[in-house]
Amino acid sequence: NAGVTQTPKFQVLKTGQSMTLQCAQDMNHNSMYWYRQDPGMGLRLIYYSASEGTTDKGEVPNGYNVSRLNKREFSLRLESAAPSQTSVYFCASRQTNTGELFFGEGSRLTVL
């Protein structure tokens, strides 16, 4: 079972460039999440989607947009990347009956 798959795993951008991080889950979960993790800061919630067609801001949404394309996919877009967005990004989906989050392996983004 693939679980939660994130692409790309690594990416280097220049300031001002745009890119989209892709996330897909094959567990038929309704809720999906995007987090960023910086050294010493733990994980911070960027955006949350309770179900297909709905999205909601988390703790640090500025500079990001999301799309819940269908039940499987939840993408995160950086329209104009900034060095402050250098981070490791994690996507997660949530099993409804247990409440457990399943995480992807992360996407490591560097903005120069």
Added chain:
Amino acid sequence: SQQGEEDPQALSIQEGENATMNCSYKTSINNLQWYRQNSGRGLVHLILIRSNEREKHSGRLRVTLDTSKKSSSLLITASRAADTASYFCAPEPNAGGTSYGKLTFGQGTILTVHP
């Protein structure tokens, strides 16, 4: 934010010893979850305790929850070198509020178990 705050920030012990990590949070919760993260990997779910539960066990893990003090603890008994990882708590706000469903995390506790 309803994120939990883990304490201590770092814990270093010898194999065979017990490890205790604590989590404090601010408002009423529906449940609280604990996760583990190995270096460079995604988080893995360990255990969930509901607000009406006081204690829960899973293998070598024991979790307690004190809703009156808004705190939880994770005990790992007979630690092994393989338990070396970061541990995070995630308190889930009560249903009906604007934060419901938005699981947030603190900075975590870095546990090092020496062989």
